[in-house]
Amino acid sequence: MPSVSPHGVTQLLEQWSHGDDAALAELTPLVYEELRRLAHHFMEGQRPDHTLQTTVLVNEAYLRLADQTNPNWQSRAHFFAVAARAMRQILVNYAKSSRAQKRGGGGLKVELDEAALVSPEQSKEIVDLHEALERLAALDSRKAQVVELKYFGGLNYDEMAEVLKVSRITVRRDWEFARLWLYTELHNAS
Numbered sequence: 123m124p125s126v127s128p129h130g131v132t133q134l135l136e137q138w139s140h141g142d143d144a145a146l147a148e149l150t151p152l153v154y155e156e157l158r159r160l161a162h163h164f165m166e167g168q169r170p171d172h173t174l175q176t177t178v179l180v181n182e183a184y185l186r187l188a189d190q191t192n193p194n195w196q197s198r199a200h201f202f203a204v205a206a207r208a209m210r211q212i213l214v215n216y217a218k219s220s221r222a223q224k225r226g227g228g229g230l231k232v233e234l235d236e237a238a239l240v241s242p243e244q245s246k247e248i249v250d251l252h253e254a255l256e257r258l259a260a261l262d263s264r265k266a267q268v269v270e271l272k273y274f275g276g277l278n279y280d281e282m283a284e285v286l287k288v289s290r291i292t293v294r295r296d297w298e299f300a301r302l303w304l305y306t307e308l309h310n311a312s
Contacts, residue, residue, distance in 0.1 A: 128198045135195035146188065157184060157205055160276045183208040199281035206275025210252070217248040254307045258300060265300040268293055 131152055137145035161179040186208045187193075187201075195201050259266035264286060271277045271285060282293045 131198040131201075132195075135193075135198065135201050139193050139195050150184075150188075153201065153205075154180065154184065156202065160202070160205065160209060160274070179209060179212060182212050186212075197284060199277060199284045202275050202277060202281070203271050203285045206270055206273075206277070210270060210274040213248050214252045217246075217252075250308060251304070254304050257307065258303060262296075262300075264288070265296045265303070268296040269300045269304065272297055 131149065134145045134149040134152070138149060157180045158176055161176045161183070183205055187205060195204075255266050255269060258269070267286060268282055271282045277285070279290045279293050279297075282297075283290045286293065
């Protein structure tokens with residue numbers, strides 16, 4: 123597959139935003155591999171016997187992104203920021219349903235692929251991180267967005283600065299603060 127510049131991806135995203143389905147078809151293989159890389163990052167440390175983990179997460183996130191009726195993509199970085207949020211929400215939803223099933227509550231039905239996505243140990247960590255991020259967002263929403271973009275989206279400082287419309291140094295400071303704040307929150311909660 124030929125390499126396409128970030129600007130080329132942004133152009134395809136803009137064309138898709140304006141209703142060009144051919145742009146979506148051209149864009150799909152370009153962003154799918156990056157989504158797989160992001161999903162693989164999320165799934166590191168999982169049990170090795172679950173071969174569909176990354177695929178399930180990527181497919182679910184991609185379906186959510188492609189199913190939007192009027193997408194308004196501003197750039198490649200914006201697209202991957204939204205993808206990061208979708209992956210985070212998918213992981214949190216699965217982790218919560220897994221925990222609810224473990225307690226016998228709600229009688230949630232989980233498909234085989236969903237059950238293979240998150241181990242019981244990691245489901246607690248995902249929910250704890252999500253709850254800590256929600257608390258951070260209540261204190262400073264931009265710092266929480268930086269964590270989401272970096273951790274869940276794999277964006278670099280320049281891409282995060284573009285999405286958030288702040289300077290690179292501001293993003294770096296926000297990341298350093300948020301990382302320390304989350305570390306303290308998660309380790310005091312244990």
